[in-house]
Amino acid sequence: MTGVTVAAVTARTPAAAAGLARGDRIVAVNGHPLRDAIDFQFHAGDERLELAVERDGVTAVKRLRRRGSDLGLELAAPRPGDIATCANKCVFCFIHQLPKGMRRSLYVKDDDFRLSFLHGNYITLSDLDEASFERIIEQRLSPLYISVHATDPDLRHALLGRPRHSAEILPRLERLAKAGIRMHAQIVLCPGLNDGQHLERTVFELAPLHPQVATTAIVPVGLTRHRERLPVLRSLSPEEARALVATADLWQRRWRAELGSRFVFLADEIYLLAGLPLPAAAAYEGFPIAEDGIGLVRKFEDEFGRAVARRRRALPSDAVTVVTGEMFAPRLSALLAHARFDPATIRVAAVPNDFFGPAIGVAGLLTGRDIQRHLATQPDLGRAVLVPAVALRDVDGIFLDDLTAADLARDLGVPVKVVQATPGALLRAIRDP
Numbered sequence: 001m002t003g004v005t006v007a008a009v010t011a012r013t014p015a016a017a018a019g020l021a022r023g024d025r026i027v028a029v030n031g032h033p034l035r036d037a038i039d040f041q042f043h044a045g046d047e048r049l050e051l052a053v054e055r056d057g058v059t060a061v062k063r064l065r066r067r068g069s070d071l072g073l074e075l076a077a078p079r080p081g082d083i084a085t086c087a088n089k090c091v092f093c094f095i096h097q098l099p100k101g102m103r104r105s106l107y108v109k110d111d112d113f114r115l116s117f118l119h120g121n122y123i124t125l126s127d128l129d130e131a132s133f134e135r136i137i138e139q140r141l142s143p144l145y146i147s148v149h150a151t152d153p154d155l156r157h158a159l160l161g162r163p164r165h166s167a168e169i170l171p172r173l174e175r176l177a178k179a180g181i182r183m184h185a186q187i188v189l190c191p192g193l194n195d196g197q198h199l200e201r202t203v204f205e206l207a208p209l210h211p212q213v214a215t216t217a218i219v220p221v222g223l224t225r226h227r228e229r230l231p232v233l234r235s236l237s238p239e240e241a242r243a244l245v246a247t248a249d250l251w252q253r254r255w256r257a258e259l260g261s262r263f264v265f266l267a268d269e270i271y272l273l274a275g276l277p278l279p280a281a282a283a284y285e286g287f288p289i290a291e292d293g294i295g296l297v298r299k300f301e302d303e304f305g306r307a308v309a310r311r312r313r314a315l316p317s318d319a320v321t322v323v324t325g326e327m328f329a330p331r332l333s334a335l336l337a338h339a340r341f342d343p344a345t346i347r348v349a350a351v352p353n354d355f356f357g358p359a360i361g362v363a364g365l366l367t368g369r370d371i372q373r374h375l376a377t378q379p380d381l382g383r384a385v386l387v388p389a390v391a392l393r394d395v396d397g398i399f400l401d402d403l404t405a406a407d408l409a410r411d412l413g414v415p416v417k418v419v420q421a422t423p424g425a426l427l428r429a430i431r432d433p
């Protein structure tokens with residue numbers, strides 16, 4: 001099916017004035033047929049727009065005149081069947097480590113350059129066809145987020161699970177770089193496989209592609225307890241994390257002098273695992289890949305300090321419980337203590353991840369049942385429980401295990417509030433849950 005579906009129309013905007021409505025399907029803009037939302041963005045930049053719109057099987061023309069950048073249109077996300085999926089079997093793939101029986105959308109192995117451009121999803125470029133390459137270049141779909149893992153072709157092929165099609169990554173990156181496409185590279189670090197000399201080779205082969213390859217993120221492999229019939233892998237140890245921080249520090253100094261950028265950035269998890277201080281905010285060079293867990297903790301902690309300094313109203317004296325994962329809980333407790341919040345009033349609940357296993361400590365992978373089970377053991381939850389929004393799918397507002405915040409509130413017998421991962425949102429929620 002071609003065209004894009006309208007998910008929402010804002011009142012008193014050009015889209016509303018033209019009579020567009022939720023559920024309409026826009027099939028062409030100024031005579032250009034649409035394949036997806038990217039085509040819409042590409043062709044809808046003119047001041048005067050003529051949209052071919054299907055509604056109830058009838059196609060009509062709607063005319064819009066732009067007033068500024070916002071047309072007042074929200075387009076629907078692609079349906080699972082419209083998403084390009086990968087043919088890889090990466091040895092570390094998180095989806096292969098999910099237990100059976102979860103909802104189907106969680107098993108979609110997307111490897112779609114459009115989602116990389118629109119939402120920052122990482123793609124492998126393994127079986128990207130010529131037409132897609134040409135489209136990326138023609139429509140300047142930049143930046144893209146690329147899972148590199150290793151530049152050695154044999155090693156990368158092995159890491160990707162030896163798929164039938166797996167073109168070499170460096171020539172593909174070089175082609176996109178020459179065409180002016182900006183990219184963010186990622187390496188999922190699997191100790192014993194792509195670390196040590198392999199990692200060094202990878203980052204030193206990527207560095208000459210800077211600034212088109214703008215950053216390289218190194219993130220540790222995440223291993224769940226559901227690794228059945230999968231290659232044997234192990235997690236990064238604290239000693240390895242410390243050695244990696246020291247090595248990355250040397251690389252960053254070198255590239256800062258040579259390239260004007262640190263170029264390689266380590267995931268927050270690596271510093272936390274190493275028990276070492278996080279770099280200062282300036283070392284993240286504007287936080288371009290915070291969504292990948294690179295600098296998120298530093299950003300949160302610095303903003304928390306500023307938000308506390310701005311706080312005018314005193315906090316209520318009755319308690320609230322703030323839910324987070326085991327990895328961030330000690331940092332959050334320390335932040336609150338530093339800001340002189342009473343730990344009896346703001347209680348940090350470090351929820352163990354029983355569902356995925358002890359190696360998974362991030363808040364974003366907590367399930368509703370793990371939160372429910374852990375909080376049920378607490379003597380008193382106070383006047384409300386604050387859960388991190390990252391643990392819920394924003395499309396449907398449910399936890400990974402299909403529980404909702406309302407289910408949790410009913411089970412626990414206290415109001416449950418979903419809170420965005422910003423200090424301002426957290427402080428507001430503590431004040432007025």
Ligand code: SF4
Pocket residue numbers: 086087088089090092093094095108109110111124160
């Ligand atoms: S590219 Fe690899 S990690 Fe990503 S979905 Fe496919 S198999 Fe999983």
